[in-house]
Amino acid sequence: MKASFSEKEINPLHSIEQWEDDVLLRYPEANTKAKEEFRNYEDPARDTVKEFYRLNHTHQSYDFVMEKKNEFLQFNRKEMPVWNAMEYLNTLVDDSDPDIELDQLQHLLQTGEAIRRDGHPDWFVLTGFIHDMGKVLCLFGEPQWAVVGDTFPVGCKFSDKVVYPEYFAFNSDVSNEQYNTKYGIYSHGCGLRNVNMSWGHDEYLYQITKDYLPEPALYMIRYHSFYAQHRENAYDHLLDDHDREMFEWVKKFNPYDLYSKNPLPPNVKELKPYYEELIAKYLPAAVKL
Numbered sequence: 001m002k003a004s005f006s007e008k009e010i011n012p013l014h015s016i017e018q019w020e021d022d023v024l025l026r027y028p029e030a031n032t033k034a035k036e037e038f039r040n041y042e043d044p045a046r047d048t049v050k051e052f053y054r055l056n057h058t059h060q061s062y063d064f065v066m067e068k069k070n071e072f073l074q075f076n077r078k079e080m081p082v083w084n085a086m087e088y089l090n091t092l093v094d095d096s097d098p099d100i101e102l103d104q105l106q107h108l109l110q111t112g113e114a115i116r117r118d119g120h121p122d123w124f125v126l127t128g129f130i131h132d133m134g135k136v137l138c139l140f141g142e143p144q145w146a147v148v149g150d151t152f153p154v155g156c157k158f159s160d161k162v163v164y165p166e167y168f169a170f171n172s173d174v175s176n177e178q179y180n181t182k183y184g185i186y187s188h189g190c191g192l193r194n195v196n197m198s199w200g201h202d203e204y205l206y207q208i209t210k211d212y213l214p215e216p217a218l219y220m221i222r223y224h225s226f227y228a229q230h231r232e233n234a235y236d237h238l239l240d241d242h243d244r245e246m247f248e249w250v251k252k253f254n255p256y257d258l259y260s261k262n263p264l265p266p267n268v269k270e271l272k273p274y275y276e277e278l279i280a281k282y283l284p285a286a287v288k289l
């Protein structure tokens with residue numbers, strides 16, 4: 001006997017795309033084709049990116065990181081409302097990122113909006129929106145390789161799982177026996193709070209927001225460029241239980257950072273009131289940079 005089905009049973013989805021959208025939401029990393037296109041560092045056209053990492057890996061030594069912390073963690077440069085700081089970013093072109101064409105504010109709004117669409121808590125949306133605000137470092141005359149790019153621990157051996165590890169051969173720390181062993185100045189399971197990361201917009205914004213946002217948000221901000229850990233688990237030996245718990249959030253955040261870029265520019269004017277409200281809920285009226 002032939003079963004008969006209603007239209008709703010035959011076409012339960014609005015369209016077959018709805019299924020694909022859902023697969024993508026559940027398994028964003030299964031979007032491997034996009035992933036390869038997005039982060040195709042082997043393309044010969046990426047010579048500027050390689051040069052960027054050569055400089056980054058050469059100069060991000062332990063002493064360099066200490067110098068930058070002394071220099072920038074005084075926050076004596078500027079004071080401005082968060083929204084203005086976000087607008088201030090828009091003269092930047094991020095040369096560690098092969099695929100972004102929209103300006104920073106647009107990318108950040110898209111990140112926030114993608115998180116909001118998935119029904120995450122408002123502090124997560126806010127984190128998506130501000131996560132790259134630390135790139136204002138570029139506007140203080142900082143070299144791009146000291147602002148953006150993958151981050152990694154300094155003070156211990158550089159992992160081969162960091163992008164372009166061959167360039168670490170030029171870093172002075174590889175010949176310093178204090179720093180060139182597996183643990184270097186750290187110890188097993190010491191926790192990332194005790195580990196110095198290469199300097200850039202992640203650590204800088206973490207230091208700006210650390211008193212205001214929930215702990216998972218702070219981990220997302222501080223470690224979102226630490227691909228060697230959140231994608232490759234290359235530094236498991238330094239993590240403690242708290243890090244492992246919090247890295248679930250870092251991993252949850254990463255697809256929004258990578259895959260929320262869309263050629264369709266968001267409507268900045270329309271979205272501004274919502275984000276201004278979020279900023280006012282969690283952050284001070286002005287931030288010190």
Ligand SMILES: [Fe+2]
Nearest residue numbers: 131132224225
């Ligand atoms: Fe970033």
Ligand SMILES: [Fe+2]
Nearest residue numbers: 107131132257
């Ligand atoms: Fe980003």
